[in-house]
Amino acid sequence: MTTELLNTLYVQTQGTELRLEEDSLRIRVPEQEGRRIVPLRRLDAIVVYGHVTLSSELIARCARDARSITWMSRGGRFEGRLDGAVRGNVLLRHAQHQAHDDAAVRIAIARNVVAAKVRNSRWVILRAARDAKGAAQGAMRATAGELADALPEIAVAPDTDTLMGYEGDAARRHFAAVRHALRPAEGIPPFERRIRRPPTDPVNATLSFVYGLLRGLVHGAAEQIGLDPYVGYLHGIRPAKPALVLDLMEEFRAPLADRLVLTLLNRRQLRPEHFEHLPGGAVRLTEDGRTVVIQAWQEWRQRPWPHTLAGRDVPAGLLPVMQARLLARHLRGDLPAYLPWIAS
Amino acid sequence: MATESPGRGGEGPLPQVPLSALEHYAYCPRQSGLILLEDAFEDDAATVRGTLLHQRVDTPGSRGRGAVRTLHALPVFNDALGLVGVCDAVELHADGRVLPVEHKSGRYLPDGPADVQAAGQAMCLEAMFGRAVEEAAVYSAADRRRHIVVVDQVLRDRVTGLTAEVRRMLTASALPAPVADKRCRRCSMADSCMPRVLADDRRFRQALSDLFHPEPLPEHS
Numbered sequence: 332m333t334t335e336l337l338n339t340l341y342v343q344t345q346g347t348e349l350r351l352e353e354d355s356l357r358i359r360v361p362e363q364e365g366r367r368i369v370p371l372r373r374l375d376a377i378v379v380y381g382h383v384t385l386s387s388e389l390i391a392r393c394a395r396d397a398r399s400i401t402w403m404s405r406g407g408r409f410e411g412r413l414d415g416a417v418r419g420n421v422l423l424r425h426a427q428h429q430a431h432d433d434a435a436v437r438i439a440i441a442r443n444v445v446a447a448k449v450r451n452s453r454w455v456i457l458r459a460a461r462d463a464k465g466a467a468q469g470a471m472r473a474t475a476g477e478l479a480d481a482l483p484e485i486a487v488a489p490d491t492d493t494l495m496g497y498e499g500d501a502a503r504r505h506f507a508a509v510r511h512a513l514r515p516a517e518g519i520p521p522f523e524r525r526i527r528r529p530p531t532d533p534v535n536a537t538l539s540f541v542y543g544l545l546r547g548l549v550h551g552a553a554e555q556i557g558l559d560p561y562v563g564y565l566h567g568i569r570p571a572k573p574a575l576v577l578d579l580m581e582e583f584r585a586p587l588a589d590r591l592v593l594t595l596l597n598r599r600q601l602r603p604e605h606f607e608h609l610p611g612g613a614v615r616l617t618e619d620g621r622t623v624v625i626q627a628w629q630e631w632r633q634r635p636w637p638h639t640l641a642g643r644d645v646p647a648g649l650l651p652v653m654q655a656r657l658l659a660r661h662l663r664g665d666l667p668a669y670l671p672w673i674a675s
Numbered sequence: 676m677a678t679e680s681p682g683r684g685g686e687g688p689l690p691q692v693p694l695s696a697l698e699h700y701a702y703c704p705r706q707s708g709l710i711l712l713e714d715a716f717e718d719d720a721a722t723v724r725g726t727l728l729h730q731r732v733d734t735p736g737s738r739g740r741g742a743v744r745t746l747h748a749l750p751v752f753n754d755a756l757g758l759v760g761v762c763d764a765v766e767l768h769a770d771g772r773v774l775p776v777e778h779k780s781g782r783y784l785p786d787g788p789a790d791v792q793a794a795g796q797a798m799c800l801e802a803m804f805g806r807a808v809e810e811a812a813v814y815s816a817a818d819r820r821r822h823i824v825v826v827d828q829v830l831r832d833r834v835t836g837l838t839a840e841v842r843r844m845l846t847a848s849a850l851p852a853p854v855a856d857k858r859c860r861r862c863s864m865a866d867s868c869m870p871r872v873l874a875d876d877r878r879f880r881q882a883l884s885d886l887f888h889p890e891p892l893p894e895h896s
Contacts, residue, residue, distance in 0.1 A: 420713045422848055446886050453889060479889050486887045556867075557713070639882050640872050656867060663713075663850060665873055668883055 340369065343380040343621050345405070351389040374398060378547060380621065381405035399554070401547050405615065409543050412550060420557030426662040427562050427575075438490065440578075440661075440669045441565035445498050446485050447582035447671030452505040453478040454674045455585040459512035459593065467511035474508035491565055498565070498581070509589060515596040518603035529613040533606045534596065536614045537624065541588045542580075544628050549583065550576045552651035556659050579654055586674040587647055591631050595624065637675050692841045694751070694760025694795045697834065700841050701788035702858065704851035708844055709864050742769040751775075751799035756838055762796050764814075773800050776812040776821065783815040783822045791837060794830045 342349065346361040356374070358367040377393065378401045379385070385400065390413065393400050397415035404410055430436045453475045460471035481497055488494045506525045513522050513534065522534040530536040553560045553575055563574025565581070595601045605620030616624065632648030645653055654672055661669045699707035744767045752759045764776040775796035779789055793811035801808045811824045824830070844851065855874035859865050872879065 422712055443886060450886070450889055482887045482889065640875075640879065642871065642875075642878075656869060657872070659867075660869055660873070665850065665869075666879065670879065670883055670886070673882075673886070 339376040339378060340374050341378045341380070341625050342383045343405075343618060343625075345382045345618075346384075347379075348384045348386075349377070349379075349389055350386040351392050356389065371396070371398070376401065376551065378403060399551060401550075403543055403547075409546050409550075412547075414554055423557050423659055423663060424559050424562075426664075427559055430662050431562050431564065431568065437564045438488070438494075440658075441491050441494050442485055442488055443669050443671050444565045444578050444581050445488075445494050445501075446482055447673060448498060448584065449478050449481055449485065449501045451582055451672075451674045452501060452585040455590055456505065456508045456512075458590075459509075463511060470511050471508045474504050477504055491567065494565060505585060505589075509593070512593055513596055516599045516602045519596065519601075519606075530615070531612045532614055533601070533603070534592070536606060536616055537592050537595065537601060538588070540616055540621065540624055541592055541628065542584070544625070545580060545583060545588045546573075546576060548632075548648065549579050549651045549655075552655045553579065555652060556655040558655055558659060579651060579658070582654070582671040582673075583651065586636075587631070587650070591627060595627055600627065636672075638672060639675075640670065689754075689757030690842055690845055691752075691757055691759045692838050692845070694758055694792055694799070696841050697795050697837050698788040698792040700837055700844075701791045701833075703854050703862065704840070704844065705853050705868055705870075706862060706864050707841065708850040709867055711841075711845060712848060712850060713867070743767070751796060751803060753799040753802040755802065756798065756835065757842065758795055758799055758838060760796065760799065762800070765796075765800065771806065772810075773804055773806065773808050774810060774812055775800055775808070776814055778814050778816070780816045782817045783813055785822070789813045790824045790830060791833055793824045794826045795834045795838075797826045798831065798834060 340356070342358070344360050348359040350357045350359075351371075352368065354371055356369045356371055356377075358369065360366075371392070376399045377385075380403045382405075390400065394413060394415045400413040402410045402412070430440070456471050456475050456478070460468050460475070463471060478501060481501060485494065485497050488497065502525065506522075510522050515534070519533050522532070525538065526532070526535045527539065530539050550560055550573060553573075558575055560573040560576045562568055563576075563578040566572065566574035566577045568574055600623055601616075601620060605617055605623060606614055607617050608614050632646065634647050635644035636647055636650060638645040638650070638653065640657070641653060650672055657666065658669050660666045693711075696707045696711055699710055746765045746767065747763070749762045749765045750759075751762050751765075762775045763778040766772075766774040766776060768774065775793060777789060777793045777796065783789065790811075790813070793813050797808040797811040809826055811826055812821045813824060814821045853859070853868055853870035853873050855870040859868070859870045862868070
């Protein structure tokens with residue numbers, strides 16, 4: 332199954348081969364007669380899941396054209412990404428490093444990042460509480476109150492370790508409240524808590540998969556603006572971790588990823604047959620399940636969201652680019668702070 | 676022959692200023708800053724038209740037409756001013772006149788930014804050929820005609836002044852402030868520039884102070 336949407340080609344049928352043919356991409360799907368040809372000009376990005384083969388010529392050509400290739404595991408975990416030569420905004424990257432080394436600038440950005448995560452988590456919980464009744468509604472509103480109460484402490488947190496503590500607390504409260512908002516199809520076990528690696532239930536498997544999609548989107552936005560994806564503020568600098576991508580993802584996790592997962596499960600678009608249970612307990616989406624999620628994600632990316640600073644609605648798919656730009660303008664001294672996006 | 680690409684040091688002691696930057700800077704200092712300092716050049720329909728048009732003229736070489744020999748994509752420089760660039764077309768006339776012809780896809784605006792670029796080319800050619808170049812031309816594809824620009828002292832002073840300003844910007848590495856006026860509507864760089872966000876200081880500060888103060892909980896129904 333290959334899906335081409337919004338100039339991104341998603342390839343997730345195991346064993347598919349992609350080759351370069353002149354200025355086009357040739358796709359051979361196993362056990363299917365014939366082959367598809369896609370003009371490369373049409374594509375900005377290629378995302379492959381699991382066992383998909385790309386020819387060397389195709390990889391090199393994509394690098395030259397600055398067309399990204401992202402490798403994901405079959406379960407949708409991000410594994411790696413190829414980008415072409417780094418472009419020349421060296422002043423921005425230099426400012427990004429200097430800001431990381433300036434404790435006052437770094438903590439200010441990190442506080443705003445965590446505050447936005449908490450604000451947007453609270454917004455998602457309150458929206459879900461509207462549709463709930465009784466004890467569930469009460470529990471969700473209580474969580475929203477607790478999240479708001481954490482904001483004054485976040486505003487004056489002395490260092491990033493303390494902030495990471497607040498961030499972890501907020502995430503735990505958030506997922507405990509999300510439990511009340513889930514009404515999945517018969518046969519999908521209730522969500523207990525967030526389990527990352529590997530997910531051992533359908534809800535966690537879906538969350539992990541959608542976070543992978545979000546991470547790809549945010550990583551692309553950082554690269555597009557010329558930021559170094561690996562130098563962050565809340566997440567600092569850690570080997571092989573795109574810390575800036577993780578920073579910018581925080582404000583989007585609840586409204587863009589968690590809400591989509593809630594919708595897919597509550598509308599029964601994802602059902603038990605969309606998940607496979609592996610020996611030893613890990614759970615992941617089947618190929619059909621991944622197709623359901625990717626198609627929903629593509630529509631979701633078009634959904635307009637209000638953006639206070641832009642003064643107009645911005646499609647979800649462009650929010651990360653907008654925010655990467657705002658961060659760049661702050662780092663280059665045009666704006667006095669990094670102002671995250673607040674869902675409304 | 677200065678073969679270095681613009682902005683990476685040339686033959687003279689001065690940091691080199693690309694001729695094209697004069698036009699961008701004259702239109703909007705921040706636009707040229709985004710291009711020169713932040714390596715951001717965003718294509719929109721207007722710049723794509725310009726690129727397609729230039730592909731026709733940017734094949735180096737010369738084509739003779741009787742009494743006029745035309746050089747295409749000629750690298751030019753003026754070390755005294757620290758200017759470098761490439762002329763779309765340079766006509767060498769039988770009577771010894773040298774005429775730079777700058778190609779533009781849009782309409783021609785008298786005394787506009789294109790005049791500065793064309794005059795800068797003339798001043799480079801003067802230094803290279805050792806003879807006076809009193810006129811330059813701007814060919815507008817939209818008007819389908821050539822407009823003659825008189826390279827007088829006023830225009831020369833504008834070129835010298837703008838060159839110094841662009842050089843100052845390159846040395847300081849700080850972006851000029853946005854203009855946030857009607858120019859932004861037709862600018863392909865408006866997205867990365869964010870003129871409205873930057874100009875609306877009050878809105879930004881309000882949003883910043885709201886960040887830690889969410890709207891209160893709805894009343895329990």
